[in-house]
Amino acid sequence: MNTNPLLLQFIPEARDLLDQAGRSLLALEREPGGPALNELFRAVHTLKGTSGLFDILPLTRVVHAAEDLLDAVQAGRLALAAETADVLLDALDQVGAWINGLDEAGELPGTAETAADSWVVRLRAPLSVRDGQEQSRERPAGEAARAAVPDWVAALPHAEQHACAAAADCPLFAIAYMPDANCFFRGEDPLALIRQVPGLRLSRIEPRSAWPDLETIDPFICALRLYAIAAADEAELVHLFRYVPDQVRIIALPAEWPNPAQPGTADPDSLKLVLEGQRRLLRASGPADLLPGRLEAAAQALQGTIHAIERDDLADALAAASDAARTTGAPDALLAFIDRLSADPPAEARTGVAEKGGDHVPVAAAAGATTAGAATLRVEQSKIDALMNLIGELVVAKNALAWLARQAESGTLGPRELAREIKDRQSLVNRIAEDMQGAVMAVRMLPVEHVFQRFPRLVRDISRRLGKQVELVIEGGETEADKNVIEALADPLIHIVRNSLDHGLEPPELRAEAGKPASGTIRLQAAQDNDNVVIRVIDDGRGIDPAAIRRKAVANGLIDAAQAESLPDEEAVKLVFAPGFSTAETVSDLSGRGVGMDVVRSAVEKAGGRVNLTSRKGQGTTVELILPLTMVVTRIMTVAFGERLFGVPMSMVVETVRMPRAARHQFRDRETFVLRDSVVPLVRLAHLLDLPPEPVADDGEEAILVVNVNGERLGLVVGAFRDGMEVIVKPMDGILAGLRGFAGTTLLGDGRVLLILDLRELVG
Amino acid sequence: MKAALIVDDATTVRMFLRDILERAGFAVTEAMNGLEGLERVLAATPPPDLLMVDVNMPRMDGYAFLRAIRAEPSLCAIPAIVMTTESQEQDAQRAYDAGANLYLTKPGRPAALSAIACLLAGIPRAGAAEERAK
Numbered sequence: 001m002n003t004n005p006l007l008l009q010f011i012p013e014a015r016d017l018l019d020q021a022g023r024s025l026l027a028l029e030r031e032p033g034g035p036a037l038n039e040l041f042r043a044v045h046t047l048k049g050t051s052g053l054f055d056i057l058p059l060t061r062v063v064h065a066a067e068d069l070l071d072a073v074q075a076g077r078l079a080l081a082a083e084t085a086d087v088l089l090d091a092l093d094q095v096g097a098w099i100n101g102l103d104e105a106g107e108l109p110g111t112a113e114t115a116a117d118s119w120v121v122r123l124r125a126p127l128s129v130r131d132g133q134e135q136s137r138e139r140p141a142g143e144a145a146r147a148a149v150p151d152w153v154a155a156l157p158h159a160e161q162h163a164c165a166a167a168a169d170c171p172l173f174a175i176a177y178m179p180d181a182n183c184f185f186r187g188e189d190p191l192a193l194i195r196q197v198p199g200l201r202l203s204r205i206e207p208r209s210a211w212p213d214l215e216t217i218d219p220f221i222c223a224l225r226l227y228a229i230a231a232a233d234e235a236e237l238v239h240l241f242r243y244v245p246d247q248v249r250i251i252a253l254p255a256e257w258p259n260p261a262q263p264g265t266a267d268p269d270s271l272k273l274v275l276e277g278q279r280r281l282l283r284a285s286g287p288a289d290l291l292p293g294r295l296e297a298a299a300q301a302l303q304g305t306i307h308a309i310e311r312d313d314l315a316d317a318l319a320a321a322s323d324a325a326r327t328t329g330a331p332d333a334l335l336a337f338i339d340r341l342s343a344d345p346p347a348e349a350r351t352g353v354a355e356k357g358g359d360h361v362p363v364a365a366a367a368g369a370t371t372a373g374a375a376t377l378r379v380e381q382s383k384i385d386a387l388m389n390l391i392g393e394l395v396v397a398k399n400a401l402a403w404l405a406r407q408a409e410s411g412t413l414g415p416r417e418l419a420r421e422i423k424d425r426q427s428l429v430n431r432i433a434e435d436m437q438g439a440v441m442a443v444r445m446l447p448v449e450h451v452f453q454r455f456p457r458l459v460r461d462i463s464r465r466l467g468k469q470v471e472l473v474i475e476g477g478e479t480e481a482d483k484n485v486i487e488a489l490a491d492p493l494i495h496i497v498r499n500s501l502d503h504g505l506e507p508p509e510l511r512a513e514a515g516k517p518a519s520g521t522i523r524l525q526a527a528q529d530n531d532n533v534v535i536r537v538i539d540d541g542r543g544i545d546p547a548a549i550r551r552k553a554v555a556n557g558l559i560d561a562a563q564a565e566s567l568p569d570e571e572a573v574k575l576v577f578a579p580g581f582s583t584a585e586t587v588s589d590l591s592g593r594g595v596g597m598d599v600v601r602s603a604v605e606k607a608g609g610r611v612n613l614t615s616r617k618g619q620g621t622t623v624e625l626i627l628p629l630t631m632v633v634t635r636i637m638t639v640a641f642g643e644r645l646f647g648v649p650m651s652m653v654v655e656t657v658r659m660p661r662a663a664r665h666q667f668r669d670r671e672t673f674v675l676r677d678s679v680v681p682l683v684r685l686a687h688l689l690d691l692p693p694e695p696v697a698d699d700g701e702e703a704i705l706v707v708n709v710n711g712e713r714l715g716l717v718v719g720a721f722r723d724g725m726e727v728i729v730k731p732m733d734g735i736l737a738g739l740r741g742f743a744g745t746t747l748l749g750d751g752r753v754l755l756i757l758d759l760r761e762l763v764g
Numbered sequence: 765m766k767a768a769l770i771v772d773d774a775t776t777v778r779m780f781l782r783d784i785l786e787r788a789g790f791a792v793t794e795a796m797n798g799l800e801g802l803e804r805v806l807a808a809t810p811p812p813d814l815l816m817v818d819v820n821m822p823r824m825d826g827y828a829f830l831r832a833i834r835a836e837p838s839l840c841a842i843p844a845i846v847m848t849t850e851s852q853e854q855d856a857q858r859a860y861d862a863g864a865n866l867y868l869t870k871p872g873r874p875a876a877l878s879a880i881a882c883l884l885a886g887i888p889r890a891g892a893a894e895e896r897a898k
Contacts (some may be wrong), residue, residue: 006783010776042773043821049849049870050774270879277866286831286861293834294863296841301865304813304886306844 004151007102014099017047017705018092019453024046025092026456027087041070047095055150056108058116061100065123066091072127082464084126089457091119102317105208106151109744110178110247137510148249150174152227154202159443164201167255172201172253177226178208178451180246182246188244190226196240229253252433274305275338282331283337285486292393295325298334314341379443394432396506400425400613441630446486448526448533449477454490455497455524462501467714469508469519470501476526481533483629488607492600496623497522499597504621505539514618516540528629532609535625544615546572556581573615577601607712608634608651634729636756638722639705641685645722647756654706654713656721661700673715680706682715688741688762709759716759729756766885767791771801771829772847773817777870781816781877789818789876789887797853798824802832814885815844819859827862834863841843843884847872 024040048063054172066088067503094115098108112118125312153174155159165172174196194203212215215702230237234250241248278298286294299322306314315336324333404421407413413421452474463470481489504521505511512518523538546569553575559567567575574580579598585731600623601611609627635650657675664682665672681702686693704715727746732739742756768790770781782792790803793812795801798821805811815833819826820823826846834840846856847865865884882888 006776006779009779013775042820042822045849046774049818050776052870053776053780066841222775270876270883273868274874274880277860277864280856280860280867281863281865284857284860286863290831290834292837293840297843297863297865300841301843301884305883307886308883308888310888312801485795707768 003066006107007054007151009056011099011103012268013050014047015096017043017050018096018099019546020048020213021092022089022457023453025085025088026460028080029082029460032080037070037074039226041067041074044070045456056102056112058108058112059095059102061116062091062119064097065120069750070126078126079722080604081126085423086683089123091123094119102539107176107178110180110244110249114246149253149257150249151177152176153253156202157202160202161257164229168198170233172257173230173232173234173237174251174253175226175228175230175237175241176249176251177228177242177244177247179222179224179226179243180220181223183244183247184220184223190224193240193244194226194228196227197230197232198236198240199230200228201231202229235360242521271305271309272342274301277341278302279335279338282335287385291329292326295322295329295331295334298331299325302337302341311341320486329422383439387436387443390432390436390439394396394429394436395430397425397432400428417684441482443482444630445480446483447477448479448481448486448489448535451488451490451493452477452524452526455493458494459501459522462498466501467507468501468505470505471519471521473521473523475523479526479528479533480629481627484531485607485609485627488603489625492603492611492625493524493535493537495597495600496625497524498619500537500541501540504539504543506542510542514542529626531629532626533576533629534625536622538620538622540620543617543619543621544573544576544613549573553578553581574613576613605732608649625696635724635726635758636729637705637724638754639685639703639718639720641719644684644691645748645752645754646718648705648707648716648752648759649743649756650724651760652707652709655709657704657706657715658701659704661702675706675715678713680713682717683763685719686717707759711762714759714763727754727756765791766813766887767810768814768816768881768885769793769795769801769804769808769812770816771795771798771821771869772816774818776836777818783812784825784878785816785881786875788882790881790885797821798826798832801829802863805833805842811837811839811842813842816879816881817843817844817846817853817864819846819848819850827858830862830864845880845884847855853858 008673021043024036024043027036028034028040044063044067046401048060048067051060051063051123069084069088070079073080075370078084090528096129098112101107111465127322156164175194179188183190191205194200197203206225206227207225208225211223233298234252237250238245278301279302281298284294303315306318316342321337325331337621348599396584403423404418405731407421408418411734447455455474456472459470459472477717482576493630500522505522506514506516508518510522521540523536525534525536525538527534532728549572550564550567553572554561554564558575558578564572576597579599581598597611597613604611604625604627607627609625612626613621614624636644636647637650638647638658640646659673663673665674667679667681671684672679673682674680684693703718703720705718705721707714707716729746731737731744732742736742739763741758743756746754746756748754766789768785770778770785770792772778772781772794778794782794787790790813793804793808795804796868798817800823801817803814803826805815815830817826817830822898826848828846830846833842833844837863840863843865844863845866845868846859847868848859849870856867866880876879
């Protein structure tokens with residue numbers, strides 16, 4: 001569990017930087033020498049710098065090695081070969097995995113140290129071939145991190161920190177021991193090991209993550225993390241943990257621990273550093289027009305310094321030196337002043353007041369809230385502003401209600417006027433509510449880019465593995481849709497693109513024979529179409545052979561030979577969406593895993609969308625996903641059945657008709673009716689839900705809701721039609737989640753719960 | 765109260781520095797790149813008492829930012845610390861040539877950073893203690 005606010009900030013930032021780096025790297029492969037190299041370098045550089053703030057040395061080392069590699073590329077000492085890009089991408093993946101671990105466990109796994117070693121070697125390999133001296137660039141990165149106090153130590157209660165440090169005759173070490181989950185099977189006893197720590201001052205045991213439910217706990221798995229502070233010899237500690245070196249981190253605590261760093265303590269080192277800085281500034285050889293600025297800056301800094309060290313008695317001397325420097329345009333007088341100041345250090349009576357402490361706040365006090373994996377949404381400022389304005393309006397509208405209540409109480413308004421006033425207010429509140437709904441919806445809108453951005457990498461990796469040349473073209477990534485829709489889109493799209501890569505696009509030699517360019521093209525297009533977002537995956541591959549599909553469908557028993565014969569080509573290719581259909585002749589490791597396009601179809605339909613496919617043999621295939629822009633608000637039609645009310649999603653409703661009972665026909669074992677010259681099968685809601693049969697209306701007519709289920713028209717016999725309304729459908733949860741036939745529930749204005757029917761499940 | 769401006773494109777670094785500087789008694793503002801930093805310095809009245817500047821930033825890097833500050837007579841005296849992850853001598857020289865008062869390697873020890881910031885901006889230790897007490 002991770003409660004360090006700085007780390008909480010770091011994790012999403014690191015993920016962004018990794019994303020950006022990955023994208024730039026792919027762009028760079030396509031267009032070497034483009035601006036992507038700078039972006040890539042900056043992302044990796046920033047990540048390295050920021051990671052240095054934390055005790056995650058292995059991660060910093062890997063990023064650092066990646067930066068050195070890129071540095072060589074940027075300086076033109078190394079060309080970015082595809083193999084090098086592979087290593088970089090894999091290394092970034094590793095860093096991403098560590099960031100996820102950091103998010104969940106608050107620290108890197110014990111194996112990170114050794115993993116980092118091999119990553120550094122891999123990342124440096126292209127460099128060492130070229131130029132041996134690069135090795136020497138590895139600096140003791142994270143030196144400061146090593147000297148820092150680990151978070152868990154800083155989070156200890158103050159009294160315990162002091163008790164540990166009291167009368168320590170040896171240096172103090174902080175030991176963090178994360179035993180391997182399977183350590184018990186190797187005969188290791190973490191608790192015994194911690195007990196044997198020489199000079200043990202403190203020990204702590206905690207679960208690595210929140211305990212699971214009692215019934216799911218596996219007592220043979222070690223789920224603990226052990227901490228200790230010991231006053232001992234480092235060699236002794238290393239010896240004790242010699243069998244589990246990868247699971248233990250031993251960190252020397254700084255000598256001044258646990259006394260918190262005093263802000264502003266003018267220790268001699270800082271003073272020396274500052275004075276040396278001013279010397280270098282004054283001696284610097286930058287552009288001449290900056291010289292006056294540099295002189296002023298140094299003079300100002302020195303003035304601050306003498307004030308800070310309470311040597312204001314030197315103020316006159318400094319003013320004289322500054323004037324001399326200004327008039328001569330040369331730094332000599334100021335340099336002489338610095339020499340004088342360093343030779344005559346401040347009267348150091350300042351250490352006495354240091355121990356004031358007590359206001360030091362441990363970092364990790366605010367435990368409890370689990371933030372792991374919390375879904376965050378990034379929102380443009382303007383969208384939030386729009387929402388804020390509406391809230392303002394709502395507050396005003398709310399105040400008007402109080403005024404109305406007073407009017408009603410005092411009786412100054414008659415019932416008629418009062419009713420009119422209430423209606424006015426209601427319409428105002430209604431408008432604000434609608435606007436707010438729109439504004440919140442806008443907040444949830446994300447560009448499709450969000451899903452598209454993973455494809456360049458995916459296409460690159462797969463096409464390299466398949467030995468195909470593929471160009472991916474992305475269009476309309478800025479099209480926006482609701483976050484849920486975007487998320488629902490990801491898996492089906494990956495499947496479709498993989499299919500295109502694997503089965504659609506031909507190997508270069510076959511393409512050449514067919515007179516096509518050696519490199520195939522996959523287009524990912526997004527566009528908005530009324531209330532839908534339309535995503536197309538277009539490839540220029542071999543297309544789907546309708547004859548092969550017919551054969552396969554007949555062989556699988558989906559249709560009989562006669563049906564296959566009469567099926568037009570464009571309908572035949574759509575058979576790939578039929579459950580259990582798969583045309584792959586050989587099962588490749590990519591998409592031939594027994595899940596076919598039917599999974600794509602059901603995933604898209606679950607999100608309220610539909611799939612289309614067109615294909616021309618030899619020319620390519622286009623798969624089209626049509627999804628609603630938002631899944632939050634659903635228009636439903638309510639239907640009554642006796643006392644009960646049910647909702648049907650409006651997207652499925654074709655029309656409502658009333659038919660005399662006599663108009664029904666029995667067609668084999670099914671009831672049907674004729675609607676404008678076509679025969680439509682009838683289904684009774686009572687039958688579907690196992691309700692008692694509905695009483696026949698006086699006029700002998702039945703209410704039939706004509707719906708479209710899985711592309712087929714159906715008449716659903718209900719009791720009566722009620723209103724259409726916009727509702728927010730809540731999915732069934734808890735024990736009801738397993739209930740089939742219902743898409744969810746919503747609350748009605750009178751407080752009743754309305755069940756929304758899932759006709760696909762009920763009828764299918 | 766003295767004012768400090770942090771110019772760095774990494775949010776986490778800004779947060780880290782802000783914490784240190786606020787504890788040392790500074791009022792802190794932030795900018796995400798050199799250009800935004802210039803806008804902040806120009807908009808502030810009075811100008812900040814200390815600049816904490818990163819080098820590698822989009823749009824305008826730390827060197828260009830600093831050169832612009834040192835070239836403007838009304839702003840040129842503001843003390844500036846340049847902080848980067850590079851500890852190469854040539855990077856330090858570039859920073860001083862651009863007008864840095866001090867070149868430091870990230871991340872740096874909080875205690876030392878705090879002490880240095882106070883020296884450059886002229887906050888006596890006693891003053892810092894008063895700020896803390898408040």
